[in-house]
Amino acid sequence: MEEHTISYDFDEETLGFEEPEKAPAKPLGTGEKISLAVLGFGILMFVLQAMGMPPGGTWAGFLLVLLPVFFGTASYFYLDFKDTVPGIKHDNIYFRGLTNKGILGWLVGVVFTGFYIALYWFPEYLAGGIKIVNPLSLSLSGSPANNWFFYGFLYTVAVCVFGVRMFMKYRHNRYQQIRTASVMFFQFGFAFLIPNILMLFNQPEFYLSYFWPLKPEYLFPGTFSYFVNHPGGLGMFLVFWGAVMTFVATPLLTYYFGKRWYCSWVCGCGGLAETMGDPFRQLSDKSKKAWRVERWMVHSVLVFIVVTTVLLWVNSATSGAVFGEASMSLKKWYGFYIGAIFSGVIGVGFYPIMGSRVWCRFGCPMAAVLGILQRYLSRFRITTNGDQCMSCGNCSTYCEMGIDVRAYAQKGENIIRASCVGCGVCAAVCPRGVLKLENGGTFKDRFPGSDRPLGALIDSLKHA
Amino acid sequence: MRVAIIGNGVTGVAAALSIRRHQPDWEIVMISGESSFHYSRPALMYIFMGHMSYKDTKPYEDSFWQKNRIDLVRGWVTEIDAAGKKLIMHEKDPVAFDKLLIATGSKSNKFGWPGQDLGGVQGLYSLMDLRLLYENIKGARSAVIVGGGLIGIELAEMLHSRNIHVTFLVREKSYWTNVLPIEESQMINRVILEQGIDLRLLTELKEIVGNDSGKVRGVITNKEEFIECEIVGLTAGVSPNIALAKASGIGTGRGILVDWSFRTDRPDVFAAGDCAEIITEGEGRNLIQQVWYTGKNQGKVAGEVMAGQESVYEPGIWYNSAKFFDLEYQTYGMVGSVPVEGESNFYWEHPDHGRSIRIVTKDGAVCGINVMGLRYSHRVCESWVAEGRSLDYVLDHLGDANFDPEFYEKCEAEIIREIRKQAA
Numbered sequence A: 001m002e003e004h005t006i007s008y009d010f011d012e013e014t015l016g017f018e019e020p021e022k023a024p025a026k027p028l029g030t031g032e033k034i035s036l037a038v039l040g041f042g043i044l045m046f047v048l049q050a051m052g053m054p055p056g057g058t059w060a061g062f063l064l065v066l067l068p069v070f071f072g073t074a075s076y077f078y079l080d081f082k083d084t085v086p087g088i089k090h091d092n093i094y095f096r097g098l099t100n101k102g103i104l105g106w107l108v109g110v111v112f113t114g115f116y117i118a119l120y121w122f123p124e125y126l127a128g129g130i131k132i133v134n135p136l137s138l139s140l141s142g143s144p145a146n147n148w149f150f151y152g153f154l155y156t157v158a159v160c161v162f163g164v165r166m167f168m169k170y171r172h173n174r175y176q177q178i179r180t181a182s183v184m185f186f187q188f189g190f191a192f193l194i195p196n197i198l199m200l201f202n203q204p205e206f207y208l209s210y211f212w213p214l215k216p217e218y219l220f221p222g223t224f225s226y227f228v229n230h231p232g233g234l235g236m237f238l239v240f241w242g243a244v245m246t247f248v249a250t251p252l253l254t255y256y257f258g259k260r261w262y263c264s265w266v267c268g269c270g271g272l273a274e275t276m277g278d279p280f281r282q283l284s285d286k287s288k289k290a291w292r293v294e295r296w297m298v299h300s301v302l303v304f305i306v307v308t309t310v311l312l313w314v315n316s317a318t319s320g321a322v323f324g325e326a327s328m329s330l331k332k333w334y335g336f337y338i339g340a341i342f343s344g345v346i347g348v349g350f351y352p353i354m355g356s357r358v359w360c361r362f363g364c365p366m367a368a369v370l371g372i373l374q375r376y377l378s379r380f381r382i383t384t385n386g387d388q389c390m391s392c393g394n395c396s397t398y399c400e401m402g403i404d405v406r407a408y409a410q411k412g413e414n415i416i417r418a419s420c421v422g423c424g425v426c427a428a429v430c431p432r433g434v435l436k437l438e439n440g441g442t443f444k445d446r447f448p449g450s451d452r453p454l455g456a457l458i459d460s461l462k463h464a
Numbered sequence B: 001m002r003v004a005i006i007g008n009g010v011t012g013v014a015a016a017l018s019i020r021r022h023q024p025d026w027e028i029v030m031i032s033g034e035s036s037f038h039y040s041r042p043a044l045m046y047i048f049m050g051h052m053s054y055k056d057t058k059p060y061e062d063s064f065w066q067k068n069r070i071d072l073v074r075g076w077v078t079e080i081d082a083a084g085k086k087l088i089m090h091e092k093d094p095v096a097f098d099k100l101l102i103a104t105g106s107k108s109n110k111f112g113w114p115g116q117d118l119g120g121v122q123g124l125y126s127l128m129d130l131r132l133l134y135e136n137i138k139g140a141r142s143a144v145i146v147g148g149g150l151i152g153i154e155l156a157e158m159l160h161s162r163n164i165h166v167t168f169l170v171r172e173k174s175y176w177t178n179v180l181p182i183e184e185s186q187m188i189n190r191v192i193l194e195q196g197i198d199l200r201l202l203t204e205l206k207e208i209v210g211n212d213s214g215k216v217r218g219v220i221t222n223k224e225e226f227i228e229c230e231i232v233g234l235t236a237g238v239s240p241n242i243a244l245a246k247a248s249g250i251g252t253g254r255g256i257l258v259d260w261s262f263r264t265d266r267p268d269v270f271a272a273g274d275c276a277e278i279i280t281e282g283e284g285r286n287l288i289q290q291v292w293y294t295g296k297n298q299g300k301v302a303g304e305v306m307a308g309q310e311s312v313y314e315p316g317i318w319y320n321s322a323k324f325f326d327l328e329y330q331t332y333g334m335v336g337s338v339p340v341e342g343e344s345n346f347y348w349e350h351p352d353h354g355r356s357i358r359i360v361t362k363d364g365a366v367c368g369i370n371v372m373g374l375r376y377s378h379r380v381c382e383s384w385v386a387e388g389r390s391l392d393y394v395l396d397h398l399g400d401a402n403f404d405p406e407f408y409e410k411c412e413a414e415i416i417r418e419i420r421k422q423a424a
């Protein structure tokens, strides 16, 4: 036996495979430097105006922030990827602090989390920023900007700017490009422009791309009567829209395309996860334990919201005779614990710590509904290409939902998991072309027993 | 009953799992000096490039082994006492066994080049090699890689990702052209050059030159050219790792000699995977298979045999896949590097040189398919070859084999047009 073999006593589990040394890199190109300078200028403008300097609060001030930030970042991403060969760009992900829970990652996590805490509980700290977007709010919705408008604006900018990054990163992959264009479109149009314009015309602020149970209030009796009684008839349509989307479109679209039609093509939470969250997707926990926690948590949230909705309706039908204040406080708890803490503070704030889909995976009741449909009554599946898998683990590593894709691929089994959002990244990163997202001809041939959806569901419940 | 397995690679693991399936009560001990747990060898490069952590390359959770009652031993076997039914271990107590599987894998080839033992010269096969590369890369600026195979190009990609200037010496007139037809091979040449790698074709290593402290300083090629470098990657293929078996008196040739049920010449001693050489009676060379899936399949059959089942290995229709930087490659059936008497080659290449397909027929039946930059379905291609489908049939059904992600540009119409033209 050779000397270097037998004397090898590294503990590969804990030591020895951190970042290898790197020869000096090519310096940043002039274009990238200019882009970063432009971005820096935009941020400086923001800070100065937020501190009360002119021209804060005017259109000029707003554009002095938006344009440099948007074009600085977008052109940086463009130039950064432009001269590389199209393909998977995951070099160094595990060596960078930002993407591997280093100091930078934690720092960004703290900043994100702090932002959400301010947003929900101390909006006065955001007053400087809110003032900057005021001109836009006035002309879009006719009313002055508040913290929620500011948030929606930032959110939309983030999806669009990081959407450019996704476009460049995946310029060899049309599935990724089209999907990214779709989330950008729905965030910008359906979740930002339309709700604000509705307000301009004195209509209720309504998000056409969110439905019960993700936006549970759309089927709460209070919202219901408010919308129905709203003058102009549009309210009536919105109620109708919400109900149809929940009860007809959701099962139908999920049957044909899987949960992805919503989670990685339409939804705003998904939109942010797929754009700004992309650098963090590998941080999701792939363990079986995490999967167990996920199933219990996400379904509990669903049960909670169903119960709340039912109670609210019973209450309203009986004018509060049965449950009194109880259902109202359920609703408030939900808003606080789930709406604020979970979806915001943890969901986005913890991107650099727990990955980009914490909320979608552990908390979102819409994902739970879509997941049950996808698991038992859908044509969607990820197929594996014969026995080509060599168990490398790229697919599992980059699955933002923490699915151990490899566990299925190396056995040649289809991947049919309730949580899969159909982002397609596992298929993109697989170096052996093993995985393919497909809408098959029927739901029956996906896994043994998939021809009896109800039986399969009951079996799963028994094993839970 | 106690089974010992030397090697925790894909072969050893497949065998252990298949023994467990058939024999719930047997004791299974799996031994490896390389790592405590099974990891995916083809993923070595991704650890180095920062795509994955070491942990991510382990195909099973650590608790899996205990759950399946497979005992893991970390250590090196130094001798097999086949008669006394025990393994002598390096600095550890011997391990007794009733049945033994040798699945020791391969080792990198070294062809006795002058200077091949200098510091900074290495192959890439194991975690030890990877670790060595972490040391060798310290202060390095340039590297020379010798040998144009699959591991060579992976090593080139790895070093390139750390901004090391790579010179790639390939003996043949084009990359991997002892396996690939010239057109496919040239597509890869382009990919290599496009990355900024200095590809030297028809160039062989003559000598590795060291400095006073025993470290490599550069290489001299067969063209008498001196190339300065601090790392030399020797990736001229691998051969079965038979040292242990040979020293222990078990019959070996190029690999450990076994029959089609993986029995060696010693009772209760089996060998499978990269290290095994299957004796082919009658005509033809003995079979040595050194890829992932063959290890998995051989291990599975070996495990069945050891567990007392009647089982014989059937190699099935050959396939393989690889990725050259960003260019994916799949092959099904037999595609030779040069057309053989009686074979016809049909070839289409996209004008952007990023995609191609080759269909080989023999006596009117399709016998091999290569695709580059396209993903094709293993099941479909395999069935065409197995059923000896005609070129016409394959072209008529070509779309069924497409396994590209949704919304990818479909090239089938063009492929069919071009190949029909060639066939006419």
Ligand SMILES: Cc1cc2nc3c(=O)[nH]c(=O)nc-3n(C[C@H](O)[C@H](O)[C@H](O)COP(=O)(O)OP(=O)(O)OC[C@H]3O[C@@H](n4cnc5c(N)ncnc54)[C@H](O)[C@@H]3O)c2cc1C
Binding pocket: A390, B006, B007, B008, B009, B010, B011, B012, B031, B032, B033, B034, B035, B041, B042, B043, B044, B045, B075, B076, B077, B078, B103, B104, B105, B106, B124, B125, B126, B151, B154, B241, B244, B272, B273, B274, B275, B290, B291, B292, B293, B295, B321, B322
């Ligand atoms: C860099 C690289 C990339 C590859 N990429 C691909 C690919 O993309 N696709 C593909 O199909 N194949 C690929 N291969 C080949 C593939 O990895 C092998 O075919 C496969 O790993 C063989 O499995 P095995 O279990 O037979 O042997 P191995 O995986 O080599 O396992 C043997 C184990 O036994 C241990 N061992 C040996 N001797 C002793 C001893 N005396 N005592 C204790 N332990 C011992 C070794 O340390 C090793 O851990 C690649 C190989 C390399 C090196």
Ligand code: SF4
Binding pocket: A395, A398, A399, A400, A401, A402, A403, A405, A415, A419, A420, A421, A422, A423, A424, A425, A426, A427
């Ligand atoms: S399994 Fe694949 S498609 Fe589904 S969420 Fe994970 S990475 Fe995305």
Ligand code: SF4
Binding pocket: A388, A389, A390, A391, A392, A393, A394, A395, A396, A405, A406, A409, A410, A429, A430, A431, A432, A433, A434, A435
């Ligand atoms: S990325 Fe592909 S080859 Fe690697 S484990 Fe996943 S399916 Fe298998």
